Amino acid sequence: MANENKSTFKDKLRAFWAVVKRCAKRVWAYLKVAKMEYIVMLSLFALDLISKAIIDATMTPGDTIVISPYVLQFHYTHNPNAAFGSGFLKDWFGALGARIFFCVFAVAASVVFILILIRHKGGNKLFRIALAMLVAGAMGNCIDRWALSYVRDFIQFVYFGLTIAGSKTFYVFNIADAELVIGVILVIIYFIFVYKDKSSEKKHAKRAKANAVAASADGANTDSVAGGETDNGGENVDGGENLADGLESDAIERNEAETEENGQSSFSSDGQSFADGDCENADVSETPEEECNSEIADAAETSEQDGEAKDDGGGADGK
Numbered sequence: 001m002a003n004e005n006k007s008t009f010k011d012k013l014r015a016f017w018a019v020v021k022r023c024a025k026r027v028w029a030y031l032k033v034a035k036m037e038y039i040v041m042l043s044l045f046a047l048d049l050i051s052k053a054i055i056d057a058t059m060t061p062g063d064t065i066v067i068s069p070y071v072l073q074f075h076y077t078h079n080p081n082a083a084f085g086s087g088f089l090k091d092w093f094g095a096l097g098a099r100i101f102f103c104v105f106a107v108a109a110s111v112v113f114i115l116i117l118i119r120h121k122g123g124n125k126l127f128r129i130a131l132a133m134l135v136a137g138a139m140g141n142c143i144d145r146w147a148l149s150y151v152r153d154f155i156q157f158v159y160f161g162l163t164i165a166g167s168k169t170f171y172v173f174n175i176a177d178a179e180l181v182i183g184v185i186l187v188i189i190y191f192i193f194v195y196k197d198k199s200s201e202k203k204h205a206k207r208a209k210a211n212a213v214a215a216s217a218d219g220a221n222t223d224s225v226a227g228g229e230t231d232n233g234g235e236n237v238d239g240g241e242n243l244a245d246g247l248e249s250d251a252i253e254r255n256e257a258e259t260e261e262n263g264q265s266s267f268s269s270d271g272q273s274f275a276d277g278d279c280e281n282a283d284v285s286e287t288p289e290e291e292c293n294s295e296i297a298d299a300a301e302t303s304e305q306d307g308e309a310k311d312d313g314g315g316a317d318g319k
Helices: 002-033 035-058 088-119 125-148 175-194 198-281 289-318
Strands: 064-068 072-079 151-157
Touching: 035 072, 035 125, 035 151, 035 175, 088 125, 125 151, 125 175, 151 175
Parallel strands: none
Antiparallel strands: 064 072, 072 151
16 A cells, blocks of 8 residues: 555656646747747836835935926825725725735736747737736736835826816826836737737638639639540541541542543534534535535445454454
């Protein structure tokens, strides 16, 4: 049992140490990247505490030092209430309750802001500076409330000698209060003018990607259809060429046939003209028409006899 308890305790200790190491690695990795906000945070935090210490050492509560007439003056006061002297929490929870509430709220807000900075390391500079100012201001006043039970205020603006809302001066505050107000203003500016929703950007990117894929698919289908049309067009062209060749051959045969017919007709016309010419060339004034016809017949018989003689000569040569 003792060995099992020791092993269990060692396992828990190892698991806890692993978590601590993991967190330390993340914090160190963040510190190496996020130097700007920590420089701003520590500088403003130190400026607030140093300014309060100087005022506390050189002035007593209620003293006033004019820095610029009708514009700015230092009026040292102790403020146990909320920012700018508001006492609504003190009226509800009492002095001790308001003190505890402000300290717990300041620490919790600072932790949340630091976690946001760690998560958004390397992000927008305006947002990081705003969070650093909020942490510095919250922790500056938290130190005063926890150690002194009040906040040391000393900065006061004057309304140029005018009376506004029944007062000639603005509320007394300190550097930590100014850091909180400026930080909140910068955060508002960031979310109004700079911030972009990454989820909507991802949706738009996915939608654009889907449209691009659909467009590429449509383009591929169009190319395939165009290729099929091109093939069909080639086949149609080949068919048209074959048809043209057939028509051309038919035209050639028809022309040859017409040429043969024209040759035969010209031959017959030449024979007729030859006969007519012989008849015309015969001396009809001295010989009657019957003599002309007999001469034609004699000429035909002579040509036949010549053909038979040629045939007999060819047969003899063959023997």
